[in-house]
Amino acid sequence: ERLGFPEVIYGASKSLPVLIEILQSYQSKGLNALATKVQPDKGVALKSQFEGSLYDDISGVFALREPNAPDSPSNEVALLSAGTSDAFVVNEAFYTLQFLGCHAARYNDIGIAGIHRLLSKVDELKKYKVLIVVAGFEGALPTAVGGLLPQPIIAVPASVGYGVSENGAVALNTMLSSCANGITVVNIDNGYGAAMAAYRILQRTA
Amino acid sequence: ERLGFPEVIYGASKSLPVLIEILQSYQSKGLNALATKVQPDKGVALKSQFEGSLYDDISGVFALREPNAPDSPSNEVALLSAGTSDAFVVNEAFYTLQFLGCHAARYNDIGIAGIHRLLSKVDELKKYKVLIVVAGFEGALPTAVGGLLPQPIIAVPASVGYGVSENGAVALNTMLSSCANGITVVNIDNGYGAAMAAYRILQRTA
Amino acid sequence: ERLGFPEVIYGASKSLPVLIEILQSYQSKGLNALATKVQPDKGVALKSQFEGSLYDDISGVFALREPNAPDSPSNEVALLSAGTSDAFVVNEAFYTLQFLGCHAARYNDIGIAGIHRLLSKVDELKKYKVLIVVAGFEGALPTAVGGLLPQPIIAVPASVGYGVSENGAVALNTMLSSCANGITVVNIDNGYGAAMAAYRILQRTA
Amino acid sequence: ERLGFPEVIYGASKSLPVLIEILQSYQSKGLNALATKVQPDKGVALKSQFEGSLYDDISGVFALREPNAPDSPSNEVALLSAGTSDAFVVNEAFYTLQFLGCHAARYNDIGIAGIHRLLSKVDELKKYKVLIVVAGFEGALPTAVGGLLPQPIIAVPASVGYGVSENGAVALNTMLSSCANGITVVNIDNGYGAAMAAYRILQRTA
Amino acid sequence: ERLGFPEVIYGASKSLPVLIEILQSYQSKGLNALATKVQPDKGVALKSQFEGSLYDDISGVFALREPNAPDSPSNEVALLSAGTSDAFVVNEAFYTLQFLGCHAARYNDIGIAGIHRLLSKVDELKKYKVLIVVAGFEGALPTAVGGLLPQPIIAVPASVGYGVSENGAVALNTMLSSCANGITVVNIDNGYGAAMAAYRILQRTA
Amino acid sequence: ERLGFPEVIYGASKSLPVLIEILQSYQSKGLNALATKVQPDKGVALKSQFEGSLYDDISGVFALREPNAPDSPSNEVALLSAGTSDAFVVNEAFYTLQFLGCHAARYNDIGIAGIHRLLSKVDELKKYKVLIVVAGFEGALPTAVGGLLPQPIIAVPASVGYGVSENGAVALNTMLSSCANGITVVNIDNGYGAAMAAYRILQRTA
Amino acid sequence: ERLGFPEVIYGASKSLPVLIEILQSYQSKGLNALATKVQPDKGVALKSQFEGSLYDDISGVFALREPNAPDSPSNEVALLSAGTSDAFVVNEAFYTLQFLGCHAARYNDIGIAGIHRLLSKVDELKKYKVLIVVAGFEGALPTAVGGLLPQPIIAVPASVGYGVSENGAVALNTMLSSCANGITVVNIDNGYGAAMAAYRILQRTA
Amino acid sequence: ERLGFPEVIYGASKSLPVLIEILQSYQSKGLNALATKVQPDKGVALKSQFEGSLYDDISGVFALREPNAPDSPSNEVALLSAGTSDAFVVNEAFYTLQFLGCHAARYNDIGIAGIHRLLSKVDELKKYKVLIVVAGFEGALPTAVGGLLPQPIIAVPASVGYGVSENGAVALNTMLSSCANGITVVNIDNGYGAAMAAYRILQRTA
Numbered sequence A, B, C, D, E, F, G, H: 001e002r003l004g005f006p007e008v009i010y011g012a013s014k015s016l017p018v019l020i021e022i023l024q025s026y027q028s029k030g031l032n033a034l035a036t037k038v039q040p041d042k043g044v045a046l047k048s049q050f051e052g053s054l055y056d057d058i059s060g061v062f063a064l065r066e067p068n069a070p071d072s073p074s075n076e077v078a079l080l081s082a083g084t085s086d087a088f089v090v091n092e093a094f095y096t097l098q099f100l101g102c103h104a105a106r107y108n109d110i111g112i113a114g115i116h117r118l119l120s121k122v123d124e125l126k127k128y129k130v131l132i133v134v135a136g137f138e139g140a141l142p143t144a145v146g147g148l149l150p151q152p153i154i155a156v157p158a159s160v161g162y163g164v165s166e167n168g169a170v171a172l173n174t175m176l177s178s179c180a181n182g183i184t185v186v187n188i189d190n191g192y193g194a195a196m197a198a199y200r201i202l203q204r205t206a
């Protein structure tokens, strides 16, 4: 706020009445507000409570008012992931960016097992100012992206996998140890944090 | 290289003869070269082998030729840390930035236990384009910085501490879980990676 | 008991019949009794079984008789936390202190991301004899408090967070490694233990 | 300092020249100063550099001037441990307390395997205002003490043991999970922190 | 079997039809059979399927025929634990011993926080040939028992606790690092294994 | 002692002067004494200090007087291991048993990769009252032994291995999870504890 | 695909509509398709949606068309496990192999606690080209197999067990540290991966 | 042996005299013998003790007689790694393969950060029957190889890295979770095991 960042509400460990109370205080001031990781039962209740609100049941993002930044009109942030399993993280970043007034485009078909799909997109991806790359299992996608593209890269490990990679820790450690240059990392499933980090960079970008 | 990044040599697990061979191949092409995490015995030997070279025995950085970017002439990157214990990481980032032609200023007196020292520097720190924040023990410094300053922040955990914080993992996890908005993180002791991430951002910055 | 401490019942792994039996034996002796971490279904059943009893569904604390120590009349213990997510731990400490006949005041609006909220309360907080500080995620609040206030500080990590900080272990380790002087720590979510530790100190305090 | 606490220097990760520089700045202001976890080679050098200084080679504590608080003249703090293996932690707490002007008595013969040794000391131990209890291996001593004595207890896990208890983590976790009431804990080997926590309590004690 | 041990069925990861099939094959040979860790729904179904069978819903032990060894007629095995939370492990050992034709007595009131309860039972406990000691949380009970009694001791960690001791690992490690002499340990919650180990000893005992 | 067990000194974290002082106090009372895990430099010094003493440089066991129980004259304890790498643990158990007046025989050629070597010894091994089984790497030897022999089995994980099994933790966990019936376990490298556990059993054995 | 491998769908983290969409796109191209780790509710729905499809509710494998490779007609792959608890992993490998057109035979009665059952099958097992060995708990079966049979061995840890072996990590580490020669390992519960690894080998085998 | 595998000696935890004794027993039978992970001091001593022997000081492999299989004459096994840091593992596999009479070729210049180097070798690599892929840090190389080549792949994590990837565990977990199909894995630094696994496959290969 003091820093020009809107306040965002962590929804996972707040009860429905507490969430409603907080959201009403924003609403009464005429402000929009964003809550993340809101579980489905609470999200559905909030959606019917606040007219004109948005609830994305894949990511659990709730917003008092639908952000009106259109999907991908400019070339600010590209959101890359391997497939539909990572969508809950991708969407958290996507709606947070919209809420912040930034433009984001989603690339969900960029798997590393088939490296050619990524290679064929390299030129198109060069246009974006910041790249957010989400991956679960062994989390190798940011390494491949980092070897092919020069922009700032924010890697987000996703808690997708089983056995040794069950909770996202392997993807996290892979991203932290990446042999590709200058990749930065945020917490497991922290699409919100990746969006905020992109926002900090975009504020500085010509 | 393809991406405009100079190649940097990881020195820790290479023998002296191997390092000399690699460095000579750069030298023979008239190129400068940087090696990181070079242990003291190898560093001293390299220094006497290559005339005009630089070896920083605090960080283990070796460069064929002294980078000539002067200390802190502009306001590109601020390097913050609590004290002298973190200097080995700070210096790795500092010399890598110089090697990349970026300007960096070191702030080593910014301890969080005495929050007033940080508060008194906030205005001066606002001038930098990117902030790299190094911390060991519980690693709380980036959270405090993130609550006070709006720039891109790259947090680097340092392997300084004992007991539960012996190897830097507590600092790493603190930084990843930070309640301050949009902080990104690199591997423990990875001053080099933080510098490269800053470089990616600076390339995009007006 | 021998030490002047009332016995407190650990409710989480006891069945309802076992809890009722134990509580009735206290009741029949005319004693009050406290049970902690009682799950909602059992708590509601106990409340209707024992007239005049208290069940706090946020913390799971049950007491045979409502403790009659009023909220915050004197300046014994201040309970600090960042927000509503930590309330389940705060309340466990709060009701235990009341049960022990100690006076406690709750400060739930003391977040470290906005350091100014804490700074504005420092003078008021100086009046308390003991500070209990609850924090989840990266658990940095006790460090900030410890740098600003001279009293005994008991830090309680809360199992609030996700990704690397999911179960409270990061907050615990941060508190144990704190660079602030002389902070002591109890188990994750152990509001009860923090209250007992405060009670040991208050017994010695003028 | 602001809080009335003297500044203490963490010696483990500072080079000899850096330590000398810091200590001279204290000396030139006529102040005493304490450094902890100073390795033997550096400790011996400091001792010969600064006349009238103290270096305890068991704990690695260095002080510019010998603290003159006599051993155990009053009944402020009792330091309990099982035997000589824990002495490096006990002494760090002991000399820090002396430096802070507090009186401490050491009880090194209180093993839990032979519970009768502890039982025979209970009456004598009741006189102290604060108990610091150090233990390695399984770390059960604080639990036994906590069941027998009502004072504030600060437990310190020691990195003494092998196999599963090699680095002190088992002792730490035992102390945090103790079924004895109201035991507080500091980091592994953190005798310094235990002393500071005792000091915070003693400041409040009649 | 070849070794004179009856075969015991691990019930947790077998479906009801699979369990019924296995048990019927024992029944058709006129043999008794034991299954452990059978979940309530399956246990209740088995109980009504097999007439004269036993299902203990605390431990999940199922037996085709009620073992007829009376509770505690001789002095073979004493089962010690702190309280009712550990009963699910105690009972698994108890019914397995009965199935093996051994006599076992349960002592559930032996808490270490009140060491006097244990001290008052020492003479009575001296009569048993083997001691099985179950403990959760910090798991210190076997250490205390081992310092007071000379028999073979089999310690069983119970998955009772929260925070750092949530899954029984702290109790396990405490038992493995015990400073009491010659304590042996089995897996967390493995009452069955403790009973089998006691049985191996009893076969050798005069 | 009270329990009829001789006191054994843990040598690893005691300095040479401290060890000499303790040993002299035993010697002056005409008692034998055993110290375990005494490092080579201290062991050699003790050996020359105390005439007629024993120091085994493989295990680090020191005894004031050579125990005079001959190697394997009766059939009390068999010590099994796969090969020479485990000898440091085997010998700690062996000399402790001798010190306790028990008879022990070593079988170092019983590898599980070649199961036929173990099978060929089964009849001979049936004669012993207690089996101690030492294994590093994956620690599977006790499982095989437990499937073939009915006696009490004490498994000792050895810190022999590399990669995932570097510190003995894999062997420990394998032994704790063994599908063979009634195997008990002691701490990693704890040959001393295994000997004491065998001694407790032998005291009860006809 | 490019490599001649059919694409297999990871079903666990995909919603039913997403799965249906993907499967229909395969169906419309006249292709068979396999999905793994499909939870029961989704599996049952898919089975009724796609006529002629296969859903194995033990492993969660779904196939658009029943693979028509008969059970075990030739001697390509033997699937070994100790018993019914491991069947969910065994079946994932079995149906994947069928889908790949390979012949597999299941040996579910090969427990290591009774080593004779395995020994009696050695000659029969010699006929297979590749051995896949599944084990939970301590995971020792592959070691025994590796000491008796010369073929390529792919070991699969199963998440079957409790206490220290709850999630399959002990079995995994045991297999990685096996003292038997040349055993390879895949992720916990990864029957699919084991089948693919066998397929890579069979493609090269005469 | 029984299986046609030569016995290989684990050298790391054996003393020089023990190694000499074992090797002489092979020599006296006219057999060659291989020892792995022999530390430099012991390796040098063995080399001068046994005429005509081989000691590779990079991997620590010792062989009584130089294997005479020439480097890479046929197309049996390709050994891939990113660079010189992994050479200690590569060479262990290389010399073991030679000892087993297999032909191996080393590709040390195949880094994933520069994916084009790998792409340019794909056709050449198609000729080999088995691929062994060694990687440290985040260990992503096998995933890339697995997406491009159809042969059996044995991945070996190397203990090369720092921070979170210090001991090779990240590389191990990455390889186990790889999204590329059918990759198998051996223990960290286990070049020997990878060679034996390749040997098992080659025995079956036309």
Ligand SMILES: Nc1ncnc2c1ncn2[C@@H]1O[C@H](COP(=O)(O)O)[C@@H](O)[C@H]1O
Binding pocket: A179, A180, A181, B007, B008, B009, B010, B011, B035, B036, B037, B190, B192, B193, H083, H084, H085, H113
């Ligand atoms: N300190 C460092 N931490 C992480 N990566 C590094 C470091 N120094 C160099 N690198 C990277 O390691 C690669 C060089 O590895 P190498 O070929 O083994 O010297 C380069 O691509 C650098 O990006």
Ligand SMILES: Nc1ncnc2c1ncn2[C@@H]1O[C@H](COP(=O)(O)O)[C@@H](O)[C@H]1O
Binding pocket: B083, B084, B085, B113, C179, C180, C181, D007, D008, D009, D010, D011, D035, D036, D037, D190, D192, D193
């Ligand atoms: N042994 C110790 N353990 C933890 N903190 C310490 C220790 N010794 C000194 N400190 C703290 O570390 C700070 C000094 O750090 P430094 O400026 O690096 O010397 C002081 O504020 C002390 O509170």
Ligand SMILES: Nc1ncnc2c1ncn2[C@@H]1O[C@H](COP(=O)(O)O)[C@@H](O)[C@H]1O
Binding pocket: D083, D084, D085, D113, E179, E180, E181, F007, F008, F009, F010, F011, F035, F036, F037, F190, F192, F193
């Ligand atoms: N190797 C060992 N492992 C575990 N405990 C030991 C060992 N050696 C001696 N002890 C125990 O440690 C206690 C002695 O500790 P201390 O008084 O420090 O010598 C004795 O009571 C022994 O039971």
Ligand SMILES: Nc1ncnc2c1ncn2[C@@H]1O[C@H](COP(=O)(O)O)[C@@H](O)[C@H]1O
Binding pocket: A083, A084, A085, A113, G007, G008, G009, G010, G011, G036, G037, G190, G192, G193, H179, H180, H181
């Ligand atoms: N059970 C499984 N374990 C690991 N990988 C799998 C599994 N099932 C499918 N896959 C792989 O996951 C990829 C499919 O991922 P997706 O596109 O998300 O369905 C395929 O390329 C398969 O190689």
Ligand SMILES: [Mg+2]
Binding pocket: A082, A083, A086, A134, A135, A136, A137, A139, A160
């Ligand atoms: Mg993914």
Ligand SMILES: [Mg+2]
Binding pocket: B082, B083, B086, B134, B135, B136, B137, B160
């Ligand atoms: Mg720091």
Ligand SMILES: [Mg+2]
Binding pocket: C082, C083, C086, C134, C135, C136, C137, C160
């Ligand atoms: Mg919090």
Ligand SMILES: [Mg+2]
Binding pocket: D082, D083, D086, D134, D135, D136, D137, D139, D160
């Ligand atoms: Mg101790």
Ligand SMILES: [Mg+2]
Binding pocket: E082, E083, E086, E134, E135, E136, E137, E139, E160
């Ligand atoms: Mg208990």
Ligand SMILES: [Mg+2]
Binding pocket: F082, F083, F086, F134, F135, F136, F137, F139, F160
């Ligand atoms: Mg072994």
Ligand SMILES: [Mg+2]
Binding pocket: G082, G083, G086, G134, G135, G136, G137, G139, G160
């Ligand atoms: Mg199994």
Ligand SMILES: [Mg+2]
Binding pocket: H082, H083, H086, H134, H135, H136, H137, H160
């Ligand atoms: Mg590598």
